[in-house]
Amino acid sequence: MPKKYDTPLLDQLEKGSYPSFVTEIKKAAAKNEQANDLLGALEQCYKDKKTHWKHGGIVGVRGYGGGVIGRYSDIPDQFPGVAHFHTVRINQPSGFFYNSKALRELMGLWDQYGSGLTNFHGSTGDLVLLGTKTEHLEPLFAEVSSRGWDLGGSGSAMRTPSCCVGPGRCEWSNIDTLDITYNITQEFQDEMHRPAFPYKFKFKTSGCAVDCIASIARADCSIIGTWKGDIRIDQDAVKWYAKNGMDINAEIINRCPTRCMSYDGKEIKIANEDCSRCMHCIAKMTKALRPGKEKGATILIGSKAPFVVGALLSWVIVPFMKMEPPYTELKELTRKIWEWWDEHGKNRERTGELIERKGMRNFLEFIGVNPQPAMIKEPRRDPFYFWQPDELK
Amino acid sequence: MDKEEVKKKIYALVEKSVGKKKLKSSDIQKTISAELGISRDEVKEALKDLVDSGTLIYTYFGGSFVEIPPK
Numbered sequence: 012m013p014k015k016y017d018t019p020l021l022d023q024l025e026k027g028s029y030p031s032f033v034t035e036i037k038k039a040a041a042k043n044e045q046a047n048d049l050l051g052a053l054e055q056c057y058k059d060k061k062t063h064w065k066h067g068g069i070v071g072v073r074g075y076g077g078g079v080i081g082r083y084s085d086i087p088d089q090f091p092g093v094a095h096f097h098t099v100r101i102n103q104p105s106g107f108f109y110n111s112k113a114l115r116e117l118m119g120l121w122d123q124y125g126s127g128l129t130n131f132h133g134s135t136g137d138l139v140l141l142g143t144k145t146e147h148l149e150p151l152f153a154e155v156s157s158r159g160w161d162l163g164g165s166g167s168a169m170r171t172p173s174c175c176v177g178p179g180r181c182e183w184s185n186i187d188t189l190d191i192t193y194n195i196t197q198e199f200q201d202e203m204h205r206p207a208f209p210y211k212f213k214f215k216t217s218g219c220a221v222d223c224i225a226s227i228a229r230a231d232c233s234i235i236g237t238w239k240g241d242i243r244i245d246q247d248a249v250k251w252y253a254k255n256g257m258d259i260n261a262e263i264i265n266r267c268p269t270r271c272m273s274y275d276g277k278e279i280k281i282a283n284e285d286c287s288r289c290m291h292c293i294a295k296m297t298k299a300l301r302p303g304k305e306k307g308a309t310i311l312i313g314s315k316a317p318f319v320v321g322a323l324l325s326w327v328i329v330p331f332m333k334m335e336p337p338y339t340e341l342k343e344l345t346r347k348i349w350e351w352w353d354e355h356g357k358n359r360e361r362t363g364e365l366i367e368r369k370g371m372r373n374f375l376e377f378i379g380v381n382p383q384p385a386m387i388k389e390p391r392r393d394p395f396y397f398w399q400p401d402e403l404k
Numbered sequence: 405m406d407k408e409e410v411k412k413k414i415y416a417l418v419e420k421s422v423g424k425k426k427l428k429s430s431d432i433q434k435t436i437s438a439e440l441g442i443s444r445d446e447v448k449e450a451l452k453d454l455v456d457s458g459t460l461i462y463t464y465f466g467g468s469f470v471e472i473p474p475k
C-alpha cells in the first residue's frame with residue numbers, strides 16, 4: 012500500500028522513547044487499506060479537533076447480543092476504508108495464555124478479514140480486534156468460532172470475566188483465579204451473549220490483595236483471594252532480611268496499615284486478629300512470611316468508573332468465601348444480586364450505583380447476607396444496620 | 405404454553421412498540437411472563453429462538469435493546 016496521507020499531527024506522537032500507536036498503524040498501513048485510511052481519518056480528527064467516529068447499531072453476529080461494537084466514520088466518502096470500522100471482542104483465555112500457533116492462526120484470519128490492528132488486551136480483558144466491515148463479521152466469526160474461540164461480552168450484559176495470572180505463575184495466589192474465571196464464563200454464557208441487564212456487569216478475580224488486575228476498582232463483582240488463620244513466619248528468614256540490609260521497622264512494621272506488627276530487633280510478631288490481610292508485609296518479605304493455610308476469597312461489590320455518579324470502589328459483602336469448584340455459593344449469590352438489580356435498576360444504572368441509591372441495608376436484606384464489621388468501608392459513614400420492626404419483639 | 409405462541413406474543417409486543425419505546429430484554433421477559441402466566445425462563449427461550457433465526461435482533465443505544473431488524 013503506498014502512503015496516501017501526510018500526517019504531521021500524528022507524526023508528533025512518534026517522538027520520544029515510548030512505543031507509539033502511530034508507528035504501529037503505519038506498519039499495518041503498509042499492507043492494509045483500512046489501516047491506511049485510518050491514518051488519514053485520525054489526522055482529520057486531530058485537525059478538526061473533533062471525532063469523526065459514530066457508534067451504535069450493529070452489536071454482534073447472528074444470535075448474539077454483544078461482542079461487536081459498531082463504529083462508523085461520519086466522513087466515509089473521504090475515507091472509504093474506514094466507512095465501517097467495527098471492533099470485535101474475542102473472549103481471551105484466562106490469564107492471557109496463548110501458544111504461538113493459536114496467535115498465528117488468529118492473526119492470519121484478522122489480516123484476511125480486518126485491519127490487522129489489535130489491542131492485547133482491552134480493559135475489559137478481551138482480545139480486541141480493531142476495525143472490520145459489516146460484511147466481514149459473519150465470515151470472520153465462522154472462522155474463529157470453528158477454531159474454538161468465542162466473542163466476548165458488550166452492552167447491558169455480563170462482560171467477559173477476567174483475572175490475574177494467579178497460580179499460573181504467582182506464588183501469592185490464594186485461589187485458582189484461572190479456573191474461577193473459566194468456570195463463571197461457562198456458567199453465565201446466556202448472561203454474556205444475550206444482554207438482559209440494566210447495564211454492564213463485570214467480574215474480575217485477583218489471587219491476592221496485591222490485586223494486579225485492579226479488580227477492586229474495575230469490577231461490579233471483585234473476587235480477591237485471602238486467607239484465614241495466622242500469617243506463617245520463618246524467623247530465620249527474618250534474620251536473613253535484617254542481615255542483608257532491610258530496615259524492618261521502616262519498611263515493614265511502620266507500614267502495616269493496621270499497626271498489628273512488632274519487631275524487637277530479632278523476631279517479628281503479628282497480632283493476627285487485627286491484620287487486614289493487605290499483603291504488604293508478605294509481598295516485601297516473601298521468604299519470611301506466608302499467608303495462613305485456609306484459603307478463600309473476599310467478595311466485593313460495586314466498583315465502576317465515573318459515569319452516572321462518580322467512581323466507586325468495591326464494597327465487601329462476604330469477608331470470606333471458600334472457592335472450590337463448582338463455586339455454587341458464588342453463583343447463587345450472583346443470581347440473587349442480579350435479581351435485585353433487575354427488579355430495581357434503572358437503564359444504565361450499575362449495581363454499585365443502585366446500592367448507593369437504595370441503600371446497603373436494602374441490598375443485604377434481599378441477598379440474605381448479615382451485616383458484619385468487615386463490611387465497614389470507611390469511617391464516618393452512617394451505619395447501614397437498623398433493626399427491623401419484627402426483630403424487636 | 406406452546407413456544408410458537410410465546411414467540412408470536414413477543415414479536416407482537418416488539419412490533420407494537422416500534423417508534424414509541426425501545427424494549428430491553430428484561431421488559432419483554434417481565435411483560436410476557438405476567439401476561440401469559442409463564443416463567444421468565446420460558447420467555448427467554450422463545451426470545452432466544454427469535455434472535456437465533458434473525459427475526460429479532462439486539463441493538464445498542466447506550467443500553468441493549470431488542471428490535472425488529474431494519475429492512
Ligand code: HEM
Nearest residue numbers: 268321322323324386387388389390391392393394395396
Ligand atoms: C478554615 C477553617 C476550617 C477548616 C480548614 C476545617 C477543616 C476541617 C477538616 C479537614 C475536618 C475533617 C473532616 C473529616 O475528616 O471528616 C473538619 C472537621 C470538623 N470541623 Fe472543621 N474546618 C474549619 C472550620 C471549622 C469551624 C469554624 C468549625 C465549627 C464552628 C468546624 C467544625 C468542625 C467539626 C465539628 C468537625 C468534625 C466533623 C466530624 O468529624 O464529624 N470547622 N474540619
Ligand code: HEM
Nearest residue numbers: 267268269270321322323324387388389390391392393394
Ligand atoms: C480553600 C482551600 C480549601 C478548601 C475549600 C478545602 C475544603 C475541604 C473540604 C470541604 C474537606 C472535606 C471536609 C470533610 O470531610 O467534611 C477537606 C478535607 C481535607 N482538607 Fe481541605 N480544603 C482546602 C485547603 C486545604 C489545604 C491547603 C490542606 C492541606 C494543607 C487541606 C487538607 C485537607 C485534608 C487533609 C482533608 C481531609 C481530612 C480527612 O478527611 O481526614 N485542605 N478540605
Ligand code: SF4
Nearest residue numbers: 175181218219222223
Ligand atoms: S493479584 Fe496477587 S496472586 Fe494475582 S498475580 Fe498479583 S500478586 Fe499474584
Ligand code: SF4
Nearest residue numbers: 267286287289290292
Ligand atoms: S498483611 Fe497487611 S495488615 Fe496484615 S500484618 Fe501484613 S502488613 Fe499488616
